[in-house]
Each structure stands twice: as C-alpha cells, then as structure tokens.
Amino acid sequence: MGIKILTEHINVPGIETLEVYRKHGGYRSVEKAIKTMTPDEVVEEVKTSGLRGRGGAGFPAGMKWSFLAKPEGIPRYLVCNADESEPGTFKDRVFMEKNPHALVEGMITSSYALGANTSYIYIRGEMMFILRILEKAIAEAYAAGLLGKNILGSGYDLDLHVAPGGGAYICGEETALLESLEGKRGNPRNKPPFPAVKGLFQSPTVVNNVETIASVPWIVNNTGAEYAKIGVGRSTGTKLISASGNINRPGVYEIDLGVPVEEFIYSDEYCGGIWKGKELKAVVPGGSSVPILPKELILKTAAGEDRLMTYESLSDGGFVSGSMLGSGAFIVFDEDQCIVRNTWNYARFYHHESCGQCSPCREGTGWMERVLHRIEHGHGHQQDIDLLVSVAKQIEGNTICPLGDAAAWPVASAIRHFREEFEWHIKHPQEAIAPGAVYREQLAAATV
Amino acid sequence: MAKITFDGIEVEVEDGTTILQAARKIGGDVVPPAMCFYTPLKGSGGKCRVCLVKVTQGSARDPRPMPKLVASCITPVQDGMVVENTTNEDVLNARKGIVEMLLINHPLDCPICDQAGECDLQNLSYEHGVSATRYEEPRRTFDKVDLGPYIQLHMTRCILCYRCVYTADQITDKRVHGVLGRGDAAEIGTYIENVIDNDFSGNVIDVCPVGALTDKTWRFKNRVWFTKPLNAHRDCPTCSGKVTLWSRGDQVLRVTARKDEYAEVEEFICNTCRFDKKEVSDWTIEGPRNIDRGSVISANHYELPVVNVPIVPNLPKSTVKKMPTE
Numbered sequence: 001m002g003i004k005i006l007t008e009h010i011n012v013p014g015i016e017t018l019e020v021y022r023k024h025g026g027y028r029s030v031e032k033a034i035k036t037m038t039p040d041e042v043v044e045e046v047k048t049s050g051l052r053g054r055g056g057a058g059f060p061a062g063m064k065w066s067f068l069a070k071p072e073g074i075p076r077y078l079v080c081n082a083d084e085s086e087p088g089t090f091k092d093r094v095f096m097e098k099n100p101h102a103l104v105e106g107m108i109t110s111s112y113a114l115g116a117n118t119s120y121i122y123i124r125g126e127m128m129f130i131l132r133i134l135e136k137a138i139a140e141a142y143a144a145g146l147l148g149k150n151i152l153g154s155g156y157d158l159d160l161h162v163a164p165g166g167g168a169y170i171c172g173e174e175t176a177l178l179e180s181l182e183g184k185r186g187n188p189r190n191k192p193p194f195p196a197v198k199g200l201f202q203s204p205t206v207v208n209n210v211e212t213i214a215s216v217p218w219i220v221n222n223t224g225a226e227y228a229k230i231g232v233g234r235s236t237g238t239k240l241i242s243a244s245g246n247i248n249r250p251g252v253y254e255i256d257l258g259v260p261v262e263e264f265i266y267s268d269e270y271c272g273g274i275w276k277g278k279e280l281k282a283v284v285p286g287g288s289s290v291p292i293l294p295k296e297l298i299l300k301t302a303a304g305e306d307r308l309m310t311y312e313s314l315s316d317g318g319f320v321s322g323s324m325l326g327s328g329a330f331i332v333f334d335e336d337q338c339i340v341r342n343t344w345n346y347a348r349f350y351h352h353e354s355c356g357q358c359s360p361c362r363e364g365t366g367w368m369e370r371v372l373h374r375i376e377h378g379h380g381h382q383q384d385i386d387l388l389v390s391v392a393k394q395i396e397g398n399t400i401c402p403l404g405d406a407a408a409w410p411v412a413s414a415i416r417h418f419r420e421e422f423e424w425h426i427k428h429p430q431e432a433i434a435p436g437a438v439y440r441e442q443l444a445a446a447t448v
Numbered sequence: 449m450a451k452i453t454f455d456g457i458e459v460e461v462e463d464g465t466t467i468l469q470a471a472r473k474i475g476g477d478v479v480p481p482a483m484c485f486y487t488p489l490k491g492s493g494g495k496c497r498v499c500l501v502k503v504t505q506g507s508a509r510d511p512r513p514m515p516k517l518v519a520s521c522i523t524p525v526q527d528g529m530v531v532e533n534t535t536n537e538d539v540l541n542a543r544k545g546i547v548e549m550l551l552i553n554h555p556l557d558c559p560i561c562d563q564a565g566e567c568d569l570q571n572l573s574y575e576h577g578v579s580a581t582r583y584e585e586p587r588r589t590f591d592k593v594d595l596g597p598y599i600q601l602h603m604t605r606c607i608l609c610y611r612c613v614y615t616a617d618q619i620t621d622k623r624v625h626g627v628l629g630r631g632d633a634a635e636i637g638t639y640i641e642n643v644i645d646n647d648f649s650g651n652v653i654d655v656c657p658v659g660a661l662t663d664k665t666w667r668f669k670n671r672v673w674f675t676k677p678l679n680a681h682r683d684c685p686t687c688s689g690k691v692t693l694w695s696r697g698d699q700v701l702r703v704t705a706r707k708d709e710y711a712e713v714e715e716f717i718c719n720t721c722r723f724d725k726k727e728v729s730d731w732t733i734e735g736p737r738n739i740d741r742g743s744v745i746s747a748n749h750y751e752l753p754v755v756n757v758p759i760v761p762n763l764p765k766s767t768v769k770k771m772p773t774e
Contacts, residue, residue, distance in 0.1 A: 008701070183629065190494035190522045356608060356627070356634030358495050363549040366632040370585045394545030397516045398497050419724055 002256035002291030003230060005218045005238045006211065010098045011129035016133060016298050018140040021101040027146060029109045029217035034154045037220070041048075042113035046216060046223030050236035054079055054308035056171075056309045056327040057402075064289030067196040068114055069204040077205040078116040079181065080107060080213050082123040082130075083165050083172040085351055087288035088329030091240035092210040094252045096130050097122075098136035105357050108146060109220055111158050112332050114206055118159045125167035148207035154443035169353035173401045174207040175199075176355065187357045188401035200340065211240055225306065239325075241270075245332035248272035260283070261307045261314075262299045265332065278334040282417070285314050286326020288346050291413030292339070293323050319413065338438050343414040344372035361404035364395040368411055375422065378429030385422050389415055450527040454478060455535050467520035467531055469498055472710065479574050479710075480533050481543075483550070484609035486713050493521035496607060497546050498572060502539050505530035517542055540576070549577045552583040553632065554658075555604045556630050563659030565672035566739075569607065569709060576655045587748050590635050595625065596643035598650060598664050603635050603659035606660035612636065619716055620646040636660065636725035647686055650722040654705050655714050665723050666694075666702040675701055677739055680731035686718035692737050693728075700726045706737070 001381040014020040020413045021027070025131070033042050047062030080103070082094040096103055106357060111119045121130050138160055141147045149157045161180055165171045165258075165354060175189035178200045201203025215237060219227045228236045235257040244250045247265065249272040255264065265280065274280050283298040284290060298305045303323035308314050314325045333342065356362045368391055374380050394406035399405070415422060421439040425432040451460045454471050455478045460667065461470045469487075471479045485493035493499075500517040508528025517539060520531070533539055542701065551573055558564040590603035608627065613636075617625035619644040624642045627634050644652075652659050679745055682689045694702040703722045705713035 034597065086771035128556075170630075182464075188520070349630060356629070356631045357610075359549050359607065360496050360497055360546055361607065362632050362634070363552055366588075367549075367552060367583065367585075374585075390545075394542070398500060398542055398546060400494060400519075 001236065002254075003261075004254050005227075006095060006102070006214055007254040009251075010095070015099055015102070016137065017139070018101060018144055021099075025106050025221075026101055027108075029220040030105060030112075030146060031152060032264070033109045033112050033220050034152055034156055039113045039115055042109065042216075042220060045219055045224040049215075049219045049227035050224075050231075051212065051215055051219065051227065051235075052235070052311065053209060054211035054215075054327070056086070056324075056326065057288075060064050060273075061208060061212050064196070064208070065114060065206060068206055069197045070089075070228045071204070075118065075201075076114055076116045077203060077331050078107065078111045078114050078119040078213075079174075079176055079200060079205055079207045080119070080121040080210055081172060081174065081176065081179060081207050082121050082210050083123055084127075084199060084210070084327075085167075085169040085353075086242055086327050087346070088242060088284065088331045089241045089287050089327045090244075091252050091328060093130065093312060095210060095214065095240065096127075096135060100130075101135045101141070102217070103134070103210055104137050104147075104212050106216045107160055108141075108151070108158060110206075110208070110213050110216050112156060113216075116141060116206075117157050118161070120200070121162045122171070122181055123162055123164050124172075125165045128164060131162050131164050138162065156325070161263075164364055165443075168355075168357045169349075170401075170403060175208060176401065178205065178379050188403075189353050190400060204214040204445065229296070230256050232308060232310050233312060234324075237316060239309070239328050239329045241309070241330050243271050243330045244385060245330075246278065246334035246337065247332045248275055255309055257310045259309045261309060263308055264330070271330075271332065274332065274334050276334075277378070278336065279400075280332065281335045281337060282333045284329070284331040284333075284341065284410070286321075287322045287329035288331070288344050288349065289402075289409060290324040290326045291319055291322075291409050292343075292417065293321075293413075294417045297321050297417070298323075308405060319409070319418075323413070329393065335440070336436070336438050338373070338376075339414055339418040340420050340432075340439075343353050344369070344376045344410055346410045347372050347407065350403065354407070358400045358404070360395045361399045361407065364391050364404070365407045368407065371401075372411070376432075378425075378433040380422075380426040380429070382423070382426055384426065385415055385419065388403055388412075449527045450529070451625075452525050452527075454531045454532060455533050455672075461525060463525075463527075464492075465525050466525050466658055467501060467503075467518075467525055467529075470525050470716055471520065471533065473509060478534055482521050482570070483568055483572065483607060484611060486611050486614070486655055487614055487710075488716070489611060489614040490619060491657070492609075492611055494519045496550070496609055497575075498550075500539060500542050500546070502528060502536045503533045504536075510703055514562060514683065523654060533629065541648065542604075543577050546577070547656050550607050551577060552581065553588045553604075554607070557605070560674075561602075561605065561659040562662045562667060563656075564604075564671055566577070566711070567659060568657035582730065584607070588632060593635075593637045593641070593647055594643075595661075596645060596649075597602065598719065599644055600662045600664045600667055601636060602662070603637075605658050607658055608634055608636075608655055610656040610756050611657065612661055614615070615655050615716075616644075616646075617654050618650070619651060620648050622646070622664060625652075630698040647720075648716060648720045649717050651705070651713070651716045653722075654707065654716075663702060663722070664705075669701045669721050670696055677737040679706065679734040679737045681734065682721065682722055684718060688715045691717055691721055691731075693731060693733070698728055700731075727770065 024295045036192045051061045170176045171186040176186040179240045180186040195205045279293045301316045311325045315322045347369040351365040392412040395404045396408040424439045480499040482499045483496035499520045503514040505511045509524030513582040625638045628637045678693045680693045705717045
C-alpha cells in the first residue's frame with residue numbers, strides 16, 4: 001500500500017465542503033505558495049518533482065510550464081482539461097465529484113505559479129452535475145477569500161471559471177479545447193504555434209489534466225524532491241488508474257508508479273483477479289487509443305522482464321511489443337471476449353468522434369469501421385486484414401491532431417497480436433456471428 | 449532571410465515564409481500540391497494533408513529531423529532547413545494514401561461535373577491516385593441544400609477544405625454558410641436553409657478546388673476545355689473588374705476571377721461581374737489568357753487570339769503546357 005496523494009481524504013464525509021476540506025489540511029499549499037514562494041520557485045518545485053502530464057501524453061508538466069511565453073502586457077491563462085472522454089477513463093470524474101476543492105486548490109496554486117489571473121476548468125458536457133459541484137466549491141472559495149481580488153491579502157488576483165463542453169471527444173485535444181472554450185467549433189488547430197505561445201484568445205496558455213493540477217498542492221506542501229522519491233525512474237509520483245473490464249474489483253485506484261502489472265491485476269488490493277476465475281486474454285493499459293497487448297506481452301516485456309505500471313515499462317518494445325500508460329485506463333479482457341468485436345467497437349467510436357477537419361482521419365476512421373463491421377458480421381474477405389493495416393498506416397502520423405493516431409493504433413495492434421482471430425472470423429463467418437462466439441485456439445482446431 | 453534546401457535545390461526566402469511558398473518560388477515539378485491552402489485566405493491550410501513533406505533537417509541551429517511528415521503549407525521555414533518532397537519515398541506514399549482517402553467518398557462523376565478539366569482533385573488523382581479502388585462500401589450522400597440562384601452545391605464532391613468558409617469570413621460581411629456536423633458526416637450548409645446573398649458570394653465558386661460549388665449560370669453549358677479563356681475588364685463600381693471570360697464563339701459562357709497556376713485568384717470579383725455581365729459588349733477584352741496549369745485546359749491552349757478581338761501586341765509567349773506524366 002503506497003502513499004495516497006490524491007485520494008487520501010476522498011471518502012471523508014463532507015470533504016466536498018470547504019470547512020471539512022480545510023480541517024484535513026486543505027488550501028495549505030495556497031498559503032505556502034502565495035505567502036512564502038515566488039511563482040518561479042513553484043515552477044521549479046514542479047520541475048524537480050518530475051510530475052508528468054496525466055492526460056495521456058505524459059509530457060513533463062514542469063517543462064510545459066517553463067515553455068510558457070511571458071510577453072509584457074498580455075494575459076496568461078491556465079486551462080484545466082476536465083473533458084475526460086477516453087473510453088475506459090473515469091478517474092477525473094470520480095476525483096472531481098468527491099473532492100472538488102482539491103482541484104480548486106490545485107488551480108489556485110498552479111495559476112499563481114504561471115502568473116495567470118484568469119483560469120478555466122473545461123469540463124465535459126455530460127458531467128453537468130460535476131460542474132455544479134465545482135461551482136459550489138468555487139463559490140465557497142470566493143467567499144473565503146481564496147479566489148477573487150487580493151487573495152489572502154497578497155495582492156494576487158485570480159478568477160476561476162468552469163466552462164462545459166458539448167460532449168465531443170475531440171475537445172479533449174488541447175487546441176480543440178481552446179477553440180471550444182473560445183466559443184468556436186471544436187476543431188484542433190495546426191501547430192505551431194503551440195498553446196504556450198498562442199493559446200486561448202491568442203495568449204500564452206497552459207493546458208493540464210485534472211490529475212496533474214491536483215498533484216501540485218502536495219508537491220508544494222512536501223517539496224518536489226519528496227514527490228520524485230515515489231515511483232520508478234522518470235515515472236515519478238502516484239497515478240490514478242481507472243480499472244475496468246473483466247476483473248473482480250473495477251474502480252479507480254491510486255498506485256505508486258512502478259507496481260508490477262501482474263500484481264495490479266491479481267492482487268486483492270487492486271483488481272482482485274479476473275472475474276469468475278477466467279483466463280486473462282488481453283489488456284488495453286492506457287485507454288482505448290493505446291495498442292492492445294495480449295497476456296504474454298502485458299505481464300512480461302518481450303525481453304522477459306516484469307512489466308511495471310510506468311510510462312517507460314509499458315512502452316518498452318515500442319509498438320511492436322509494447323503499449324502506453326496513456327491516461328491510465330486499464331481495460332482487461334478475459335478469454336470470452338472477442339477482439340474483433342472490441343476493435344470494431346473502438347473504431348466505431350473514433351469514426352463517430354472524428355472532427356472531420358483533415359482528410360486522412362475523416363475518411364479513414366469511417367473506412368476502418370465499415371471494414372471491421374463487415375468482418376465482425378461475417379462478410380469479410382482475407383484481403384481485408386491487410387487493407388486495415390494499410391489504412392491504419394495511411395492515417396497514422398499524417399493528421400493534424402493525435403485523434404488519427406488514436407484511431408489507427410488499436411486497429412493496427414489488434415491485428416498485429418490477434419491476426420489468427422481475424423482470420424478465423426473471415427474463414428468461419430457462420431461460427432463467428434453466433435452470439436457470444438469467441439475464437440479459441442482449440443475451437444479453431446476443431447473447425448478447420 | 450532564410451536559406452533552405454528543397455529537393456536538393458537551394459532557395460532563399462523571407463523569414464516566416466512557409467515551406468510551400470518557398471517551393472513555389474522554385475516552381476515546376478517539385479511544388480507540393482495543395483487542396484486547402486489558399487494564399488489570399490488567412491488561416492487556410494493544414495487540413496487536406498496532401499502537401500505533406502519530410503523535413504530531414506530542422507534548421508542550421510538544430511539539425512534534428514522533424515519526427516513526422518509536416519504540412520508544408522503551414523510550416524514556416526527555418527534557416528538551413530532541408531526538405532524532401534518528390535525525392536522522398538515516404539512522402540510520395542503518404543500522399544498516395546491521402547489521395548486515396550479523398551477519393552473513397554468522392555462520387556467520381558467527372559463526366560457530368562462542371563469542374564472537370566480544371567479540378568485540383570482530378571489533377572491530383574491523375575498524378576498520385578491508383579486506378580482501382582479498395583473501398584467497397586456505398587459512398588456517402590447528403591440531402592440537397594439550395595444556396596440560392598447563383599451557387600450550386602454538390603456536397604458529395606466536397607473535400608472539406610474550408611476555403612469557402614474562410615472566403616465568406618474574410619471578404620463578405622456576414623457568413624451564412626459553414627461546416628455542420630462532424631467527422632465524415634460534416635457538410636457545408638446553411639443554418640437553417642438560408643440563401644447565400646452577398647455581393648461577393650460568387651467567389652466561393654472560384655476558391656473551391658473541386659466541383660462542390662459551381663456557377664449555376666454556367667451549369668451544363670459547356671466543357672471547360674472547349675471554351676476560350678480571355679482576359680477582360682470593365683469599369684466596375686464594386687470590384688476591380690479584372691476577370692477571365694470563358695467564351696465559345698462570340699458567346700461569353702462564364703466569368704471567373706483571374707487565377708494563377710496554383711488556381712489562386714489574383715483579385716476577388718463581385719457577383720455583378722460574375723453572373724450578370726455575359727455579353728462581349730460588357731467587357732473590354734485584353735487578349736487571351738494563358739492557363740498555366742496541369743490540366744486539359746492547357747492542352748487546348750491557343751497561340752492566336754480568337755476572331756473579333758483586337759490583337760494585342762507582344763503576347764506573352766505561351767509557357768509550359770506540360771501534361772502530367774505517369
């Protein structure tokens with residue numbers, strides 16, 4: 001059982017109120033930062049901590065902060081990306097719902113570090129009830145003098161707003177989020193310029209995930225060096241993992257980065273093993289957009305080492321035999337799950353969520369979905385498998401934003417690791433379309 | 449000033465120029481194609497992805513290559529940059545893939561399309577496309593949207609380059625059309641069923657790289673390559689009045705703005721010039737216009753002006769009329 005940075009007080013009754021939150025040490029970081037530290041010192045602490053972006057890409061947060069342009073006379077903005085829509089990810093939702101003040105505190109401390117006087121929390125449109133929870137928390141913070149003009153008598157002003165999106169997955173991409181926040185159609189922007197130079201309202205902007213921002217108060221309170229002691233190598237700190245799928249105990253877990261994957265799946269402290277004692281088949285370790293890994297590659301790397309829950313270990317072996325930690329959505333498949341159906345389901349999602357701005361993604365996601373639909377429903381041809389690989393390759397890396405990659409990777413990796421299953425679907429359409437039918441090696445041997 | 453090497457050719461350009469513009473300064477075969485970028489329109493580009501190039505050296509200061517292919521139309525040059533376009537296999541393969549993507553849902557109704565012969569997509573697929581499709585599913589269709597008496601919208605042909613949206617934003621007062629919907633259901637339309645009514649609305653036809661927006665007054669009148677392009681002007685109170693007339697015999701069939709070899713207009717023109725002035729007597733004809741583009745129109749290029757038109761001395765010598773090679 002490691003240290004709990006984000007979830008320590010999450011189940012305390014009444015933690016969503018300012019009074020209880022302060023009783024448990026809330027808003028200490030605001031006082032410490034504003035009264036005793038300069039903004040640069042806070043940035044330096046975050047840099048030392050090695051905290052990496054928790055939204056999926058894993059970019060060091062301190063680095064991102066130090067890239068922020070600081071021209072005279074132009075406002076800077078901090079935007080919190082709470083548009084959590086990756087299939088399988090639900091950590092931010094739980095966190096904001098239970099402990100809204102922790103996010104508000106993180107926003108104040110981080111805004112102070114960046115010199116932002118207006119900050120936004122961009123929340124997914126479906127989570128309207130959390131928007132109300134956050135607004136209530138913000139109103140309490142205003143009343144207590146933690147937000148607004150002259151915070152704690154320091155002369156630092158900050159306005160914090162919550163803005164809901166319309167429920168589009170693409171608005172979780174930082175530049176699409178900024179467009180949406182400006183009131184425009186949520187199309188990703190071309191980069192460069194990056195948001196750190198020209199972001200919200202053409203001003204320098206930092207966009208961070210909820211979990212990243214919520215980790216900042218602890219770093220300020222306990223120093224970055226202390227935070228860097230948790231975890232393994234460059235994966236420092238703790239991470240919220242949304243575990244779902246065929247496991248005994250699905251839910252949100254805060255782990256020290258570096259827990260072995262095998263322990264995470266089978267230990268009673270975390271997932272508690274596969275549901276009904278079945279066999280593990282595959283795992284998507286970081287949300288639907290990262291490559292799927294079969295059992296033998298998720299527990300051990302290709303080199304035979306134990307795989308750990310870290311950014312480095314999960315991506316060991318590149319995309320040939322590795323995956324990514326992503327946003328920490330750990331989706332487990334047991335032996336009864338059909339990989340073809342699952343891949344089709346993901347492809348359908350990305351087809352639906354593509355913004356339609358650039359051609360490879362707009363056309364390619366629909367194409368992949370239709371071909372997978374055909375295979376799943378018993379109308380596939382053998383050459384469809386190579387077609388899918390080729391279409392995925394045509395999309396990957398050629399799009400404006402990472403949604404194209406996110407659509408291509410699951411398809412390419414499913415075919416890379418489960419090619420026989422696709423072939424079986426195509427060769428035996430009658431068996432494959434039967435309800436609940438799943439490819440098993442024994443079954444395939446019997447029907448060949 | 450920045451010095452870059454593009455496909456082995458050195459060129460010096462202003463700082464802040466995009467790679468595409470630098471390549472256009474070189475000209476000829478090395479220029480990447482562009483379906484969505486349009487120089488007169490601010491903010492355009494980056495969407496169609498056919499102009500992708502490989503940057504093998506980022507700059508003299510930081511010689512690392514860029515990890516992905518970049519859209520040349522929006523990436524600014526850096527001093528000492530080395531860019532590969534036609535000399536790089538990956539670029540050509542990626543471009544081929546993107547052309548295929550652009551074509552899977554395109555109706556390929558060129559035989560009945562007014563744009564045929566001066567269509568960027570046609571040229572592009574001629575150079576980079578494949579002869580057979582791998583796409584078996586039905587192509588997408590849309591409900592018909594009527595944009596008023598002048599502009600015909602064929603949404604099935606659209607490649608969503610956003611040029612018409614930028615045009616309406618930047619040269620007209622009020623934009624009434626835009627992109628509705630998302631993903632491959634995104635379409636150009638008006639909200640709700642509106643007529644595009646503006647003195648400069650006709651320019652969306654000129655900027656359209658495909659046959660999605662065509663001129664209703666020219667619809668099905670003739671094929672582009674049968675008509676003779678003439679430079680002409682009139683004293684117009686609204687616009688510059690400098691146009692290209694497309695005539696057959698002594699009939700003016702179509703009026704467009706003057707476009708350069710990259711199909712970019714020199715000056716936007718008004719609707720009166722475009723739609724209402726269809727008599728030769730409305731215009732002062734300057735002489736034949738060289739259409740210097742890789743399309744069938746250049747195959748129809750003529751050396752002598754048509755009859756009844758004063759011969760202009762010192763006609764510009766006809767420039768390259770290269771047909772795309774296989």
